[in-house]
Amino acid sequence: MTQSLAGRERTVPSGDLTLWAEEFGDPEHPTVLLVMGAQAQGTQWNDGIVRRLVEGGRRVVRYDHRDTGQSSTVEYATRPYTVADMASDALAVLDAFEVERAHLVGASLGGIIAQRLAVTHPRRVLTLTSLSSQPLGTDTAALVQRALTGLPPLPGALPPPTPELLSTLATTLPGPESSLSDHIAARLPLWRVLHGPVLPFHEDEYRAMERRVHERARNLRAGINHTLAGAAREELTTGDLARVTAPTLVLHGTQDPMFPPAHAEATAAAIPRARLVMVEGMGHTLPAALDGRLAHEILRQTADADT
Structure with missing residues (x-):
C-alpha cells in the first residue's frame, strides 16, 4: 500500500x-511552487x-489561494482584487519559505499567475511551466460573452x-448551504465535462477530491471571486510574454474544453523558445492516471535549470 504523503503545513x-x-x-533541494487554478x-x-x-529531488510547495481552502476569504465588493494581487500572494509564499528562485508550475489561472511572475519578477523564476492554461492578457470574458450570445469569435481570436x-458551468454551482452529498452531486457533472471524453472517468476519484474540498473550505462560494479577479482589467498583454527569459514548458491536454x-x-508562440507538449486525451483536469506523465514532464523541465 502507498504510504500517505506527509507535508509540513504553515500559515503564510x-x-x-x-x-x-x-x-x-x-528544503535544500530546488523548489517547485505549485499554483492552482481558479476556485x-x-x-x-x-x-x-x-x-x-x-x-525526483525537488522540494515542493503548494498553497491555497485567497478565497479558497484554509486561506483568508475576502469581501470582494468592498475589497476587490486582481490577478496581480494573486501573483503577489505567490511571492509571499516564496518569501515565507525563504525561496529566492523557484520553478513555477501553474495550472489554468495558476498558469496565468506564473506567466505574469515570469514577466514582472524574472529573477524569482528558474523555470516556468504553464499547464492547461492560456496566454497572459487573453480576454476570456469577452470570448465567453460572444459564445453565449451566439456570436462567432472575432477574426484571429482564440476559441x-x-x-x-x-452549459454545464451554468448549472453545477452548489448552493451556499449545500450538504456534502448535494455538493458532490452538483459538482460531478462539471468534472465529467472538464475531464474530457477520451480517458476513463473514475467517479470515486472526483468524489474523494470534492469531499476533501468541502471539508477544508472556510467558505465554498468565496472562490467565485477569482472569476471577478480574472475579469478585471489586466495591464499586461500577450505581447509582454516576449519578455519571459525563464525556460518555459507549455503543457496541455488535447481534449481541454x-x-x-x-x-x-x-502561449508557446508568444514565449521565446517555449517548448509545447500536448498530452493525448487529457482534458482540463489532473486525473491520477496522469500523475506519472505530468511529473515526468515537470522533472524534465526543471532538471536543466537546477541551481
Missing part, C-alpha cells in the same frame, strides 16, 4: 491576509504528482470554452 502572511501552505521534501485549493495538486516530484462546458489546444499553441 500576505499583507493582512493569511494563506495556508504545505511543504514537502528536502481550486492547493490540495487539488494530487499527492501522486507531489510524491514523484519529491522522489471560447466548448458549448457543453458553458476550457482552453482548447489553440490556447496552448498561442
Whole structure:
C-alpha cells in the first residue's frame, strides 16, 4: 500500500491576509511552487504528482489561494482584487519559505499567475511551466460573452470554452448551504465535462477530491471571486510574454474544453523558445492516471535549470 504523503503545513502572511501552505521534501533541494487554478485549493495538486516530484529531488510547495481552502476569504465588493494581487500572494509564499528562485508550475489561472511572475519578477523564476492554461492578457470574458450570445469569435481570436462546458458551468454551482452529498452531486457533472471524453472517468476519484474540498473550505462560494479577479482589467498583454527569459514548458491536454489546444499553441508562440507538449486525451483536469506523465514532464523541465 502507498504510504500517505506527509507535508509540513504553515500559515503564510500576505499583507493582512493569511494563506495556508504545505511543504514537502528536502528544503535544500530546488523548489517547485505549485499554483492552482481558479476556485481550486492547493490540495487539488494530487499527492501522486507531489510524491514523484519529491522522489525526483525537488522540494515542493503548494498553497491555497485567497478565497479558497484554509486561506483568508475576502469581501470582494468592498475589497476587490486582481490577478496581480494573486501573483503577489505567490511571492509571499516564496518569501515565507525563504525561496529566492523557484520553478513555477501553474495550472489554468495558476498558469496565468506564473506567466505574469515570469514577466514582472524574472529573477524569482528558474523555470516556468504553464499547464492547461492560456496566454497572459487573453480576454476570456469577452470570448465567453460572444459564445453565449451566439456570436462567432472575432477574426484571429482564440476559441471560447466548448458549448457543453458553458452549459454545464451554468448549472453545477452548489448552493451556499449545500450538504456534502448535494455538493458532490452538483459538482460531478462539471468534472465529467472538464475531464474530457477520451480517458476513463473514475467517479470515486472526483468524489474523494470534492469531499476533501468541502471539508477544508472556510467558505465554498468565496472562490467565485477569482472569476471577478480574472475579469478585471489586466495591464499586461500577450505581447509582454516576449519578455519571459525563464525556460518555459507549455503543457496541455488535447481534449481541454476550457482552453482548447489553440490556447496552448498561442502561449508557446508568444514565449521565446517555449517548448509545447500536448498530452493525448487529457482534458482540463489532473486525473491520477496522469500523475506519472505530468511529473515526468515537470522533472524534465526543471532538471536543466537546477541551481
